[in-house]
Amino acid sequence: MDVRPTKIRQTLRWTVQTLALFAVWFAFSGHTEIEFLVVGAVVAVLGTALTHWLFAGDQDPRFMHVPYPFLWFVRGFFRSLLYIPWLLWEILVSNLHVAYLVLHPRLPVEPNLVGFDTSLQSETAQVLLAQSITLTPGTVTVDVTDGRFIVHCLSNKSRQGMEEGSIQRKVAGIFGESAPDRVRLTDVVRVEQVLP
Amino acid sequence: MNVAGDVFIGLGLVFMVITALGLVRLPDFFSRVHAVSKSETLGIALLLLGLILHEGATLLSLKFALILVFVAIANPVGAHLLTRAALRTGQMPWRKEERG
Numbered sequence: 001m002d003v004r005p006t007k008i009r010q011t012l013r014w015t016v017q018t019l020a021l022f023a024v025w026f027a028f029s030g031h032t033e034i035e036f037l038v039v040g041a042v043v044a045v046l047g048t049a050l051t052h053w054l055f056a057g058d059q060d061p062r063f064m065h066v067p068y069p070f071l072w073f074v075r076g077f078f079r080s081l082l083y084i085p086w087l088l089w090e091i092l093v094s095n096l097h098v099a100y101l102v103l104h105p106r107l108p109v110e111p112n113l114v115g116f117d118t119s120l121q122s123e124t125a126q127v128l129l130a131q132s133i134t135l136t137p138g139t140v141t142v143d144v145t146d147g148r149f150i151v152h153c154l155s156n157k158s159r160q161g162m163e164e165g166s167i168q169r170k171v172a173g174i175f176g177e178s179a180p181d182r183v184r185l186t187d188v189v190r191v192e193q194v195l196p
Numbered sequence: 197m198n199v200a201g202d203v204f205i206g207l208g209l210v211f212m213v214i215t216a217l218g219l220v221r222l223p224d225f226f227s228r229v230h231a232v233s234k235s236e237t238l239g240i241a242l243l244l245l246g247l248i249l250h251e252g253a254t255l256l257s258l259k260f261a262l263i264l265v266f267v268a269i270a271n272p273v274g275a276h277l278l279t280r281a282a283l284r285t286g287q288m289p290w291r292k293e294e295r296g
């Protein structure tokens with residue numbers, strides 16, 4: 001369910017993004033002289049304009065339609081507070097796993113390419129899932145097209161991790177969506193299976 | 197505080213070395229991307245954490261933290277773009293044996 005952004009919403013987005021960029025500029029420069037601030041403001045506006053030209057354009061940005069936006073936002077915020085430490089832990093585990101594979105004398109890697117369809121609807125959730133998969137145990141998201149993920153696994157252990165689908169459930173939890181207990185993986189062995 | 201910082205920097209360097217080793221040892225393009233996008237993220241994270249511990253709560257530390265956030269976002273995106281480009285130009289991953 002998507003809704004077209006209203007005028008107010010778009011103005012709000014512009015303002016928030018410009019202010020955020022300016023804050024980052026200020027943090028990095030650390031100068032309070034007027035010329036630095038003016039340059040920072042110009043760059044912030046240019047940056048915002050550039051991202052809107054590159055990413056929004058005339059295509060329909062997919063906003064999620066939720067019945068209680070504020071409640072949904074607050075719940076999502078607290079759930080992501082829980083998600084980030086969990087993700088950091090997963091990143092640590094995945095690093096140790098990859099380090100083990102690399103340092104093992106026989107190099108016990110079993111790379112394989114798998115595909116699966118996600119149950120996540122919103123694009124934001126899909127992006128977060130793709131990023132999280134890339135950061136966690138031995139898996140890299142290769143391609144995402146219309147909710148179909150192509151993932152490269154470095155070992156059988158990481159493949160099993162994908163099958164359990166715990167990342168997908170966590171992400172679904174943040175965005176208030178649903179995810180299955182097990183993910184059905186299909187092997188990708190020929191290049192024709194993935195080319196558009 | 198300084199000792200803790202040194203420990204973090206040392207650990208970060210260890211992961212950087214493992215990254216380099218992985219780049220040499222792993223069999224194909226796709227698995228090499230694994231080495232870079234994983235160990236490197238943790239390596240840089242530990243290095244910057246060490247620097248933050250050395251620096252204390254200053255503006256410089258804030259900059260380190262921002263770099264950390266940027267790397268954590270940019271690294272998986274880069275890995276994803278590289279592998280996608282490889283797959284779309286017809287490169288298939290190396291496999292140990294054909295399945296079934």
